[in-house]
Amino acid sequence: MPPRAQGTFGRxxxxxxxxxxxxxxxxxxxxxxxxxxxxxxxxxxxxGLAVAIIGTAVxxxxxxxxxxxRRDQIEAESARATIVAQGIFDAATATEDNNQSELETLQTExxxxxxxxxxxxxxxxIAIERxxxxxxxxxxxxxxxxxxxxxxxxxxxxxxxxxxxxxxxxQPVRLDDGGRKEPGLAVGSTLQIPNAGQYELYLVYELSDxxxxxxxxxxxxxxxxVGLMVLxxxxxxxxxxxxxxxxxxxxxxxxxxxxGRLDERIPVRGHDDIATLARSFNGMADAVSRQxxxxxxxxxxxxxxxxxxxxxxxxxxxxxxxxxxxxxxxRHAFEPAVGRSAELLHAQIERFELLLADLLEISRYDxxxxxxxxxxxxxASLAADIVDEFRPLAERAGVDLQLVTPGxxxxxxxxxxxxxxxxxxxxGNAVEHGEAKPVQVVVDSDARTxxxxxxxxxxxxxxxxxxxxxxxxxxxDPSRKRTIGGTGLGLAISLGDANLHxxxxxxxxxxxxxxxxxxxxxxxEQAQTATSAIPLPELDExxxxxxxxxxxx
Amino acid sequence: xxxxxxxxxDDQALAEMIGIVLRSEGFEPExxxxxxxxxxAFHSTKPDLVLLDVMxxxxxxxxxxxxxxxxxxxxxxxxxxKGDTADVVAGLENGADDYVVKPFNPxxxxxxxxxxxxxxxxxxxxxxxxxxxVDVPGHEVRRGDAVIALTPLEFDLLRALAEKPNQVFTRExxxxxxxxxxxxADTRLVNVHVQRLRAxxxxxxxxxxxxxxxxxxxxxxxxx
Numbered sequence: 126m127p128p129r130a131q132g133t134f135g136r137x138x139x140x141x142x143x144x145x146x147x148x149x150x151x152x153x154x155x156x157x158x159x160x161x162x163x164x165x166x167x168x169x170x171x172x173g174l175a176v177a178i179i180g181t182a183v184x185x186x187x188x189x190x191x192x193x194x195r196r197d198q199i200e201a202e203s204a205r206a207t208i209v210a211q212g213i214f215d216a217a218t219a220t221e222d223n224n225q226s227e228l229e230t231l232q233t234e235x236x237x238x239x240x241x242x243x244x245x246x247x248x249x250x251i252a253i254e255r256x257x258x259x260x261x262x263x264x265x266x267x268x269x270x271x272x273x274x275x276x277x278x279x280x281x282x283x284x285x286x287x288x289x290x291x292x293x294x295x296q297p298v299r300l301d302d303g304g305r306k307e308p309g310l311a312v313g314s315t316l317q318i319p320n321a322g323q324y325e326l327y328l329v330y331e332l333s334d335x336x337x338x339x340x341x342x343x344x345x346x347x348x349x350x351v352g353l354m355v356l357x358x359x360x361x362x363x364x365x366x367x368x369x370x371x372x373x374x375x376x377x378x379x380x381x382x383x384x385g386r387l388d389e390r391i392p393v394r395g396h397d398d399i400a401t402l403a404r405s406f407n408g409m410a411d412a413v414s415r416q417x418x419x420x421x422x423x424x425x426x427x428x429x430x431x432x433x434x435x436x437x438x439x440x441x442x443x444x445x446x447x448x449x450x451x452x453x454x455x456r457h458a459f460e461p462a463v464g465r466s467a468e469l470l471h472a473q474i475e476r477f478e479l480l481l482a483d484l485l486e487i488s489r490y491d492x493x494x495x496x497x498x499x500x501x502x503x504x505a506s507l508a509a510d511i512v513d514e515f516r517p518l519a520e521r522a523g524v525d526l527q528l529v530t531p532g533x534x535x536x537x538x539x540x541x542x543x544x545x546x547x548x549x550x551x552x553g554n555a556v557e558h559g560e561a562k563p564v565q566v567v568v569d570s571d572a573r574t575x576x577x578x579x580x581x582x583x584x585x586x587x588x589x590x591x592x593x594x595x596x597x598x599x600x601x602d603p604s605r606k607r608t609i610g611g612t613g614l615g616l617a618i619s620l621g622d623a624n625l626h627x628x629x630x631x632x633x634x635x636x637x638x639x640x641x642x643x644x645x646x647x648x649x650e651q652a653q654t655a656t657s658a659i660p661l662p663e664l665d666e667x668x669x670x671x672x673x674x675x676x677x678x
Numbered sequence: 679x680x681x682x683x684x685x686x687x688d689d690q691a692l693a694e695m696i697g698i699v700l701r702s703e704g705f706e707p708e709x710x711x712x713x714x715x716x717x718x719a720f721h722s723t724k725p726d727l728v729l730l731d732v733m734x735x736x737x738x739x740x741x742x743x744x745x746x747x748x749x750x751x752x753x754x755x756x757x758x759x760k761g762d763t764a765d766v767v768a769g770l771e772n773g774a775d776d777y778v779v780k781p782f783n784p785x786x787x788x789x790x791x792x793x794x795x796x797x798x799x800x801x802x803x804x805x806x807x808x809x810x811x812v813d814v815p816g817h818e819v820r821r822g823d824a825v826i827a828l829t830p831l832e833f834d835l836l837r838a839l840a841e842k843p844n845q846v847f848t849r850e851x852x853x854x855x856x857x858x859x860x861x862x863a864d865t866r867l868v869n870v871h872v873q874r875l876r877a878x879x880x881x882x883x884x885x886x887x888x889x890x891x892x893x894x895x896x897x898x899x900x901x902x
Binding site for chain 2: 436439440441442443444445446447448450451454478501
C-alpha cells in the first residue's frame with residue numbers, strides 16, 4: 126500500500142474508532158443516568174432473545190414438516206411414475222416382438238406418462254440411463270430432459286439405485302438456478318425393459334416452492350419479532366414513564382426544598398404506591414420545614430436576646446465607665462490605696478468593655494447577623510498601614526517589624542474594617558510573642574488568591590496547641606504574661622471575619638521556631654481558597670518562611 | 679456664657695453621670711427622661727446642643743431627632759448602644775449630626791460636643807459655589823435673594839467644600855475637618871450628610887451639580 130493511502134486509511138480508522146468510542150460513552154452515560162433507557166434496553170434485549178429462540182424453534186419445526194410432506198409426496202409420485210413406466214414397457218412386451226424403433230416409441234410414451242404423473246410445482250427433470258455392465262440384444266438411447274442437472278446424481282445415489290433394484294432411492298441435492306442454490310430432491314429407481322435390460326430412472330424435483338414458503342414464513346416471523354420488540358419498547362417506556370415521571374417530580378421538589386423553598390410539595394393523586402411515596406415525602410418535608418422554622422425562630426430569639434443584652438449591658442457600663450474615668454482623673458487627690466483602686470477599676474473596666482465587645486461580635490457570627498461592608502481596598506497598602514500602626518509598639522518590644530509586598534497591589538472588594546481587625550490581631554500577637562526577634566509581614570498574590578502572612582521567630586507552639594488557637598477563650602500558656610492584653614476571642618473573631626470574606630486563616634508553628642499565620646482571601650467572589658498564594662506546610666513538616674522572605678535572605 | 683446641653687436619656691444614673699462630666703467640663707446640663715418630654719424641654723431650655731439616646735420610652739430617639747430638626751438646626755449627637763446597626767443610619771438620615779457609641783469615655787464625649795459647638799473660624803467672608811452665595815460671618819446661604827436654611831453642620835460641610843472649589847475631598851478629610859475626627863471613623867456620617875445637604879441646595883438632588891461625587895475618592899464643590 127502506498128504510504129499516502131495508508132495514511133488516509135489510518136485516518137479513517139482513527140475517526141471511526143473515535144466515533145465508536147464516543148457512541149459507547151454516550152450509551153454508557155445514558156445507561157448510568159436514565160432509568161428509562163436502562164429499562165427499555167433490558168426489556169428489548171430480553172424480548173429479542175426470546176423472539177430469536179422461539180422463532181428459530183418454530184422455523185426448524187415448520188421446515189421439517191414441510192420437507193417431510195414434500196418428500197412423502199415426491200416418493201409417492203416417483204413410485205407411481207416408475208410403476209406406470211414399467212407397466213408401459215411390460216404391456217408392450219407381452220403383445221409383440223420388440224424391435225428397436227418400437228422400443229424408442231415406448232420410451233417416449235413412458236416419458237410422457239412419467240411426466241404426467243409428477244405434479245411437482247417446482248418442475249421435474251427426468252433421465253433414463255442404461256445400467257452399466259449388461260449384455261442385451263437391444264439398447265435404448267439414454268434420454269435426458271433438457272437442463273437435467275447431471276452433476277447432482279452422485280455416485281452414491283447410482284450405487285444405491287443399482288443395489289436396491291425395485292426400490293426408490295432418495296437424495297437431497299442442491300440445484301443451481303442461475304447462480305442461486307435451490308434445494309431439490311433426486312429420486313432414483315430401476316426399470317426392467319425386455320430385450321434391453323435394466324435401466325435407471327432418475328427424477329430430480331425442485332423444492333424452491335417449499336423454500337419460498339419457508340422464506341415467507343421466516344420473513345413473517347422476523348417482521349413479527351421486530352414488531353414485538355418495538356411494541357415491548359413502547360410498552361416498557363410507557364410503564365417506566367408512569368413510575369419515573371413522579372420520581373423525577375419528587376427529585377425536583379426535593380431540590381427546590383433544599384434550595385430553601387420550604388413550601389414546595391409533591392401533588393398527591395390517587396392511592397397507589399406513587400401517591401404513598403408523595404404523601405410520605407410531603408410528611409417529611411412538613412417535619413423538616415417545621416424544624417427549620419423553629420430553628421429560625423430560635424435564632425431570631427437569640428439575635429433579639431443578643432441585641433437586648435447589648436443595649437442593657439452597655440448603658441450601665443457607660444455609667445460605670447464615666448464614673449471610673451472621673452475617679453481615675455482625680456486619683457492623685459486620693460490617699461494611695463483609694464488612688465490605686467481607681468487605677469485598677471479603670472483598667473478592668475476597659476478590659477470588661479473589650480470582652481463585651483468581642484463577645485457581642487462572636488454572638489453576631491453565631492446568629493449569622495453579620496454583613497460585609499465592602500469597599501475597594503489595596504491589600505498591600507492595608508498591610509502597610511497596620512505595620513506603621515504597630516511600629517511604636519514593636520520598637521518598645523524590641524521587635525524588628527518588616528514588611529515585604531511582592532503581591533497584593535491590585536484593588537479588591539473587602540470589608541476594610543474587618544481585614545484591619547484581623548491584621549491587628551495577627552501582628553499584635555506576633556509582636557507580643559516574638560521575643561524581640563524580627564517579625565515579617567508578607568503580602569503575595571496569585572491568580573486566585575491574595576495572602577497575607579505574619580511570621581514571628583518567637584516561642585512558637587507545639588502542633589496540638591497550634592490546632593486549637595482559633596478556639597474561643599483558648600490560651601496556649603495560661604501563665605504567659607500579656608503585654609497587649611486580649612480577650613481570648615481575637616483569633617476566633619479573625620477567623621469569622623476571614624470566613625465571611627470566603628477566605629481562611631492557616632497556622633504553622635513549632636516550639637522555639639516561632640509561628641506563621643496566613644490570611645488567604647479569594648480575589649473574586651467565585652474564586653476558591655483551596656490553595657493559597659502563600660502556602661503553608663502541614664503542622665508536622667518543617668517550614669522556612671514565605672518564598673518572598675526566603676529569596677530576600 | 680456656659681453652653682447649655684440637653685441630655686435626653688431614660689437611664690437616671692447615666693444621665694446624672696453625664697451631667698457630672700459635663701459640669702466638670704464647664705457645660706450646663708439640662709435633663710429629660712423621655713421622648714415626649716424632650717420636645718417640651720427643648721422649647722423651654724433652648725439648649726446649644728442635644729445629647730439624645732436612641733432607645734427612649736414614649737417617642738423614640740429617631741422620631742425626636744426628626745421633630746427637633748424640623749424646627750431647628752441645633753446640633754444633635756446621638757447616644758447609641760448599637761454601633762453597626764440601622765439605628766445609626768436612621769438617626770443620621772433624620773438629622774443627627776454625629777453619634778457616640780456606648781460605652782464611651784468622658785474625653786470622647788466632650789470632644790464630640792466641643793467640635794459641634796466650636797465657632798467656625800474663617801478668613802473668607804463671602805464664597806460662591808454654583809449659583810449659591812455662602813455668607814460665612816452671617817452663617818447664611820442664599821440662592822439669589824432666597825435664604826436656604828442649613829443646619830450648622832450642613833453649613834460647615836458646604837463651607838469646607840466651597841473654600842477650596844474643585845479640590846477633591848476624601849471622606850476622611852471631611853471627617854477630620856467638619857466632624858473633628860482624627861482617626862478612622864464612620865464614613866457613613868459623610869455620605870448621609872452630603873445627601874441631606876444636596877436635598878437642600880441642589881436643583882435636582884439625584885443629579886447633583888454643586889456638590890459632586892468623585893467616584894472612589896470623595897466629593898468636591900463645583901462642576902465636574
